[in-house]
Amino acid sequence: MFAPDSTRAAVLHGPGDLRIEDIPLRALGPDDVLVTVDAVGVCGSDMHYFADGRNGQNVLRQPTVLGHETAGTVTATGSGVALEAGTRVAVEPAVGCGTCPTCRSGRYNLCPVGVCLGSPPTDGTFAEYVIAPRRAVHPLPDAIPLEVGALIEPLAVAVWAVRRAEVELGDRVLVTGAGPIGILVMQVARAAGAAEVIVTDVNDARLAQARALGASAVLNTADRAPELTGVDRLLECSAHPAALWQGLHTLRPAGRATVVGQAAPSVDGLPLAHLQRWEIELATAFRYAHAFPTAIAMAADGRVDLARVLTGRFPLDDAADALRAPVKDPSHLKVVVRPGDRAV
Incomplete structure (x- = not known):
C-alpha cells in the first residue's frame, strides 16, 4: 500500500x-x-x-x-x-x-x-x-x-450535548446561539423527541437558517431577553454569559441547563440563588464520547441535514x-x- x-x-x-x-x-x-x-x-x-x-x-x-x-x-x-x-x-x-x-x-x-x-x-x-x-x-x-x-465531528458534539442535556420526548427546548453547533443541536434535539425547539441569536440570517432547518421558532435577542417560560431544557451554544443567564430564567422548576459553547475561564453573575430555589440543574458538555456512531447514523438516514x-x-x-x-x-x-x- x-x-x-x-x-x-x-x-x-x-x-x-x-x-x-x-x-x-x-x-x-x-x-x-x-x-x-x-x-x-x-x-x-x-x-x-x-x-x-x-x-x-x-x-x-x-x-x-x-x-x-x-x-x-x-x-x-x-x-x-x-x-x-x-x-x-x-x-x-x-x-x-x-x-x-x-x-x-x-x-x-x-x-x-x-x-x-x-x-x-x-x-x-x-x-x-x-x-x-x-x-x-x-x-x-x-x-x-x-x-x-x-x-460528523461537529454533529458528534451536538449528539453529546443533547445526551448531557437529557432531552426527553415532548420536551420544550431552548437553544441559545444559531451557529453551526447550535443548529446541529437543534436538529438532534428534534430527532431525540423534543416537541418544541426554540433558537435564539442576534443574527437574523442565521436565525433564518435555523428556521429553515427545523426550529419551531426563532427569536432575535439583540435588543431584549427572550420572553419565555416553562422551558424544560436549555442548551447554551453561543459562549456568551448573558445568553446563559437569560436562558436560565426561562427554565421551569427542576429544569436543566447545559453549557455547550466554549466557556470563559471564569464568569461572574451566575444566579446561584435562583438555581437553588428552583432546583435547576447546571451541566456542561465537553467534546463527546462514543457519539460518532450515532452521529453517522443520524446523518445517513436524514434525521439531521x-x-x-x-x-x-x-x-x-x-x-x-x-x-x-x-x-x-x-x-x-x-x-x-x-x-x-x-x-x-
Missing part, C-alpha cells in the same frame, strides 16, 4: 501567519491508519487560533497544523488493522490515551493526558494525509458524501481564506477545506 513520508499541510506559525508547507509523516504503527483527506471543516477553535494564537486557555507555542473535523479515504494501514484501502471514513480527533481509569470508564473525552488533533501542539488535519489510530477511524456509509462526512449546513469550500492553498470566511460573511455556517483541490 502507498504510504508517503511527507504531506502538504497548512501550518500556523502565529496569529494570521498560515503557511502551506511540506511536513514529515511518521511511520505507520501496527494500529495506525493513513487517511487521504478529502475535507476538513473549519471550527470556531481554528478561527480563534488563526486570529489570536489561542483558543480559551490553550496557546499556540510552536508551528502547528490546524483542523480536526475530517473525512477521507483509507490509503494504508498498520499490520494490526483490518480495514481495506479505499474505505471512506470520518476521523475522531480525540480518543484519549485508552488506558487511564477515566478512559476505561468510557469517558475518554475527559482523559487527563489525552490530546486532540489540531489543538496545539498536536498537529491537525488541514493536510493531504493524516495518520490516526484505528479506534479513531469510523467507516462512512455510501449515503454520506465525503465532504459532508467532515461534519448536514448538507445544508455546509456553505463553503476552499482548496488547501486558500486555507487562510477559509478561516476568515465565517467572519467576513456571517451567513456561512460551516466551510470546509478540500486538500485535494487546487486553487484556480
Whole structure:
C-alpha cells in the first residue's frame, strides 16, 4: 500500500501567519491508519487560533497544523488493522490515551493526558494525509458524501450535548446561539423527541437558517431577553454569559441547563440563588464520547441535514481564506477545506 513520508499541510506559525508547507509523516504503527483527506471543516477553535494564537486557555507555542473535523479515504494501514484501502471514513480527533481509569470508564473525552488533533501542539488535519489510530477511524456509509462526512465531528458534539442535556420526548427546548453547533443541536434535539425547539441569536440570517432547518421558532435577542417560560431544557451554544443567564430564567422548576459553547475561564453573575430555589440543574458538555456512531447514523438516514449546513469550500492553498470566511460573511455556517483541490 502507498504510504508517503511527507504531506502538504497548512501550518500556523502565529496569529494570521498560515503557511502551506511540506511536513514529515511518521511511520505507520501496527494500529495506525493513513487517511487521504478529502475535507476538513473549519471550527470556531481554528478561527480563534488563526486570529489570536489561542483558543480559551490553550496557546499556540510552536508551528502547528490546524483542523480536526475530517473525512477521507483509507490509503494504508498498520499490520494490526483490518480495514481495506479505499474505505471512506470520518476521523475522531480525540480518543484519549485508552488506558487511564477515566478512559476505561468510557469517558475518554475527559482523559487527563489525552490530546486532540489540531489543538496545539498536536498537529491537525488541514493536510493531504493524516495518520490516526484505528479506534479513531469510523467507516462512512455510501449515503454520506465525503465532504459532508467532515461534519460528523461537529454533529458528534451536538449528539453529546443533547445526551448531557437529557432531552426527553415532548420536551420544550431552548437553544441559545444559531451557529453551526447550535443548529446541529437543534436538529438532534428534534430527532431525540423534543416537541418544541426554540433558537435564539442576534443574527437574523442565521436565525433564518435555523428556521429553515427545523426550529419551531426563532427569536432575535439583540435588543431584549427572550420572553419565555416553562422551558424544560436549555442548551447554551453561543459562549456568551448573558445568553446563559437569560436562558436560565426561562427554565421551569427542576429544569436543566447545559453549557455547550466554549466557556470563559471564569464568569461572574451566575444566579446561584435562583438555581437553588428552583432546583435547576447546571451541566456542561465537553467534546463527546462514543457519539460518532450515532452521529453517522443520524446523518445517513436524514434525521439531521448536514448538507445544508455546509456553505463553503476552499482548496488547501486558500486555507487562510477559509478561516476568515465565517467572519467576513456571517451567513456561512460551516466551510470546509478540500486538500485535494487546487486553487484556480
